[in-house]
Amino acid sequence: MQFNSKVLSGRRNVIITIFVLVGLVFVVRLFTLQVTDQHYKQLADNNALRFITQYPARGMVFDRNGKLMVYNEAVYDLLVVPRQVKAMDTLEFCNLIKISKETFIEKLEKAKTYSKVKASPFVSQISKEDYAKTSEVLFKFPGFYFQTRTIRHYPSSIAAHTLGDIGEVDQKQIDEDPYYALGDYIGKSGIEKSYETDLRGIKGLKVVMVDVHNREMGSFREGELDKDPQAGRDIYLGLDADLQAYGEKLMQGKIGSIVAIEPATGQILAFVSSPTYDPNLLVGRERGKNFNNLLKDPMKPLINRAVNGTYPPGSTFKMVIGLIALESGSITPGTIFHCNGPGTLPIKCTHHHGGSPDLANAIENSCNPYFYEAFKATINNSKFGDIKKGYDYWHDMTYKMGLGHKFDTDIPYEQNGNIPSRSYYDKFYNKRWNSLTIRSLGIGQGEVLITPLQLANIAATIANEGFYYPPHLIRAFGDSTAIPDNMRQRMETGIAQKHFKVIKNGMRNVVEGAHGTARRYKIDSISAGGKTGTAQNPHGKDHSIFIAFAPVENPQIAISVIIENGGFGATWAVPIASLMLEKYIRGFTKRPELEQRMMEGVVTYKEER
Amino acid sequence: MTDNRNHIIGKVDWPLLLIYFALALIGWFSVFSAKYDEMHPHIFDLSQVYGKQLLWIGASMFVAFLILLIDAKFFNAFAFWIYCIILFGLVAVLAYGTATKGATSWINLGGGMKLQPSEFAKLGTALAVANYLGRLNVDLGKRKTRIATYAIILLPMALVFLQNDTGSAIVFVSFLFVLYREGFPGSGLTMLLGVLAVVLFVLTLIWSQQTMYIIIAALFALTMTFHLIGKRRYWMRIVVIYSCMAAFVFSVHFAFFKVLQQHQRTRIEVMLGMKDDPHGAGYNLHQSKIAIGSGGLWGKGFLQGTQTKYDFVPEQHTDFIFCTVGEEGGFKGTFVVVLLYVALLVRIVTLAERQRSAFSRIYGYAIAGIFFVHFAINIGMTIGLVPVIGIPLPFLSYGGSSLLAFTIMLAIFVKQDANRLNIL
Structure with a gap:
């Protein structure tokens, strides 16, 4: 078959007809679909999506014996997606959730500024009753929905500084870590902060379709976009909840701290900072108000004095002086320095022990002149060449003993403390200084500052006879993940064990010797070693300080106690430490009168400037 | 023809370009x-697909401009070479x-650039067909000519089909328009x-074998009755035709249930309304119809769509851009787009008829056919008149290869x- 060109060119019309016909079919179909058929408009209204964040259960926290310290409670947040909000009875809505109309408008505007299509928190932490009432009629208010999540609860109301708190993330945190969204909670202090990424778990997501009556119509695309939340890790602390509670009771009415460490592991057994507060105050809708009150309190209960307070160590520093003097060969255990009692120069002795002591005696009697001489002998030791090098050696050794620096484990807001460097003295005294200029270092006064945690660590180091594990709060994760390496690293002081034995012996005499400064509080059938301190300070009466460990043969606990402006070490710190040791080792104490006197005792803080 | 450069602006067909x-x-x-994101509210944001689409539009227009500067005879002269290069690309x-x-149709050029040779295969085939049939000595009466023409079309079609890109392969059916015209x-x-086959196919599935x-x-009995009354002698042909129809119906049944893959079967069933499955296989179509249907007469306004904003419609910036x-x-918008396409197609055919060279005319019909099939299948699928076949809507769908x-x-x-x- 052949066609002439005219016929063929006529076929153009057939083709054009097909094109136009298909176009017409489309137009007709589109007209019915878009204009005459209302069905699809309804379906579109029912086609709203809701992205529900599935908050994981935050990890729970237990003490060393498995006692629950922190758990979760369900609360309800009301969220809004501004674009899905339709005309509604605003007044009824405001009454239900107990806000004013002005607040309503303000909150909605704020949500719109954040995003028109993403959910914003509208009202947080609605009570169970309001939740029940509102959710019944929520279908009248499209665009609003509830989301369940959990807040923290602290059953025994102790260890506020250790456990810390959680609060809403701020914009900076959202910008820094895309995991967080507006309204999320984040650990703000304590272990909630240190272990935030372990405790928080991983958020999940549920995408559901919502109809025009604000009813959830099942999951979107068969749950293809959904993600299950992953619960956070549980944490077991080294803390002994009973000991902690006991310590907090003993510290009532006093300002100061107690830090107890298990020497063999570096785990913190008790971490008391006084005054303290009920951790349940910083939970829920009252959090902001309570936080401000605590912040304004002149006693500063929010500060964790155990790591944030720095104190002159006073006589508790004498073991450090003695150990370095022994290790450098500047003295021997038998070395005797002359003591003339209160008349001794350049540093007087505050005790009447009579005669000239050896090292163990000097510790038992807390003899100031002895340790000034020992310090002098160390930094002036001829093997270093000159005093500057001698001082550098001494400074290095204190560093190795855990002084002048943070441990950087899992305790937030640690302070360095202060062991002055050589360059500090060079600058301050224009390079003209000698052992006499810096004599107060020898008795733990002057520029030396130590945190209670560092002080407890000194006690633990002596108990261990030469090493320590960086003090930390965690004992284990609930899922047996290993705790960070730096907390399991044995730190060596570089001082021979035999020197520690001498010091230990001296400390034992402090508690058990005839002249010991802590002899009045010897614990029945439990051996202990300790050292009192009475630290002069610019804030008034001396601080009462005591460090100790027990039992001497096999130390299970090392402790530091500081009572600000408590006077002599033996007045407050010794009895409190003694009770803590007994409580931990025996499980109870045999001295109820002492216990009562300590708990009821009030040491008021007097600012004398 | 060196003076082309100066006059090209005046000679191009502006209605088509507009x-x-x-x-x-x-x-x-x-x-x-479709891809609007509050975090990137700027239409020129090159990190987003809409910024990239602008780049592609710019690149395409630049290439188009270069083509207008090249000697017109180039494409006829090199048609077969272009065709061969593209065949090579398909292999x-x-x-x-x-x-x-599911379709192996992309070549990675590195640096995030990907090319889809099947989009260019249609172009190459159109050039090759125009070149071959446009030769003066070609005799359509000869069997050799017919076989050669079919081979030129079927070879790339088969290669695209092997890529599992059924949609793009179907587009090659559009060459029937050229063959018909010629x-x-x-x-x-x-x-x-x-x-007839499509009608029988659809009816068989709807009404059962x-x-x-x-x-x-x-019908056979009726035709035979009339035939016998009319005393004509074509009864043999009538028997053959009806037998073929019956055989076709049988093979449709067989092919549908034995040859087609499950997802293809489901798409056809959903399109024919045999299956109502808004959450499963019919999901795309269902959501697509809701999006378009909810637009109303005037539409919800630019950036105001709720269905497309929430990703209810999958592939909404590519194959389902019409949503x-x-x-x-709204209807106003869809009407304008349909009108623009019909105008484009009619204009191409009209211009093709005024060509003096057979190559230009045949090429014009070839691309009109290609545009038409894309237009018919793509829009048809979004409104439920054609089963879901993933091919782009020319010039509208996101995608560098297809736009270019x-x-x-x-x-x-x-x-x-x-x-x-x-x-x-």
């Missing part, structure tokens, strides 16, 4: 709206291509039979048309 610009612009805004993609959504023996009949046999038998037009532009390929197709034709008076 339609092209309008569609590309609508496409860009639709992609922006390469089978060997080295990366799979996306008087290819049997092409008109093929189209008629094709329509048995019903169809009964209807065919009834955004439908939801935000369609632009080149059109630009070559505009160049041929601008040059038509130079051909003696």
Whole structure:
């Protein structure tokens, strides 16, 4: 078959007809679909999506014996997606959730500024009753929905500084870590902060379709976009909840701290900072108000004095002086320095022990002149060449003993403390200084500052006879993940064990010797070693300080106690430490009168400037 | 013809180019709206697909401009070479291509650039067919000519089919228009039979095999009755035709249930309304219809769509871009787009008829057919008239390869048309 060109060119019309016909079919179909058929408009209204964040259960926290310290409670947040909000009875809505109309408008505007299509928190932490009432009629208010999540609860109301708190993330945190969204909670202090990424778990997501009556119509695309939340890790602390509670009771009415460490592991057994507060105050809708009150309190209960307070160590520093003097060969255990009692120069002795002591005696009697001489002998030791090098050696050794620096484990807001460097003295005294200029270092006064945690660590180091594990709060994760390496690293002081034995012996005499400064509080059938301190300070009466460990043969606990402006070490710190040791080792104490006197005792803080 | 450069602006067919610009612009805004993200509210943001689409539009227009500067005879002269290069690309993609959504049709060029050779295969085939049939010595009466023509079309079609890109392979059916226009023996009949086959296919599935046999038998009896009354002698042919119909119905049943894959079967069933499955296989179509249907007469307004904003419609910036037009532009918007396409097609055919060279005319019909099939299948699928077949809507859908390929197709034709008076 052949066609002439005219016929063929006529076929153009057939083709054009097909094109136009298909176009017409489309137009007709589109007209019915878009204009005459209302069905699809309804379906579109029912086609709203809701992205529900599935908050994981935050990890729970237990003490060393498995006692629950922190758990979760369900609360309800009301969220809004501004674009899905339709005309509604605003007044009824405001009454239900107990806000004013002005607040309503303000909150909605704020949500719109954040995003028109993403959910914003509208009202947080609605009570169970309001939740029940509102959710019944929520279908009248499209665009609003509830989301369940959990807040923290602290059953025994102790260890506020250790456990810390959680609060809403701020914009900076959202910008820094895309995991967080507006309204999320984040650990703000304590272990909630240190272990935030372990405790928080991983958020999940549920995408559901919502109809025009604000009813959830099942999951979107068969749950293809959904993600299950992953619960956070549980944490077991080294803390002994009973000991902690006991310590907090003993510290009532006093300002100061107690830090107890298990020497063999570096785990913190008790971490008391006084005054303290009920951790349940910083939970829920009252959090902001309570936080401000605590912040304004002149006693500063929010500060964790155990790591944030720095104190002159006073006589508790004498073991450090003695150990370095022994290790450098500047003295021997038998070395005797002359003591003339209160008349001794350049540093007087505050005790009447009579005669000239050896090292163990000097510790038992807390003899100031002895340790000034020992310090002098160390930094002036001829093997270093000159005093500057001698001082550098001494400074290095204190560093190795855990002084002048943070441990950087899992305790937030640690302070360095202060062991002055050589360059500090060079600058301050224009390079003209000698052992006499810096004599107060020898008795733990002057520029030396130590945190209670560092002080407890000194006690633990002596108990261990030469090493320590960086003090930390965690004992284990609930899922047996290993705790960070730096907390399991044995730190060596570089001082021979035999020197520690001498010091230990001296400390034992402090508690058990005839002249010991802590002899009045010897614990029945439990051996202990300790050292009192009475630290002069610019804030008034001396601080009462005591460090100790027990039992001497096999130390299970090392402790530091500081009572600000408590006077002599033996007045407050010794009895409190003694009770803590007994409580931990025996499980109870045999001295109820002492216990009562300590708990009821009030040491008021007097600012004398 | 060195003076072309100076006169090209005056000679190009501006109506055609204006339609092209309008569609590309609508496409860009639709992609922006479909993928709009509050974090990146700027339409020029190159990190987003809408910014990239602008880059592709710019690149395509630049290439189009270059084509207008090249000598018009180039494309006829090099048609077979271009065709061969593209065939080579199709083979390469089978060997080295990366799979996306089940189809192995992409070649990775590195640096995030991907090329889809199948988009260019249509262009190459159009050039090759135009070149071959446009030769003066070609005799359509010879069997050799017919076989060669079919081979030119079926070879790339088979290669695309092997990539598992069924949609793009189906587009090659569009060459029937060219063959019909050029008087290819049997092409008109093929189209008629094709329509008849589709009707039988659909009816068989809707009404079941048995019903169809009964209807065919009834029609056969009726025809025979009239035939015997008229005392004509074509009864043999009638028997053959009806037997073929019955055989076809049987094979449809067989093919549908034994040959087609499950997802293809489901798509057809959903399209025919045999299955109502808004959450499963019919999900795309269901959501697509909701998006378009909720647009109303005037649409919800630019960026105001709720269905497309929430990703209810999958692939809404590529194959389902028409949903955004439908939801935000309403019937007003869809009408304009359909009108623009019909105008484009009619204009191409009209211009093709005024060509002096057979190459230009045949090429014009070839691309008109390609555009038409894309237009018919893509829009047809979004409104439920055609089963879901994933091919882009020319100039509107997001995608560099397709936009570039369609632009080149059109630009070559505009160049041929601008040059038509130079051909003696």
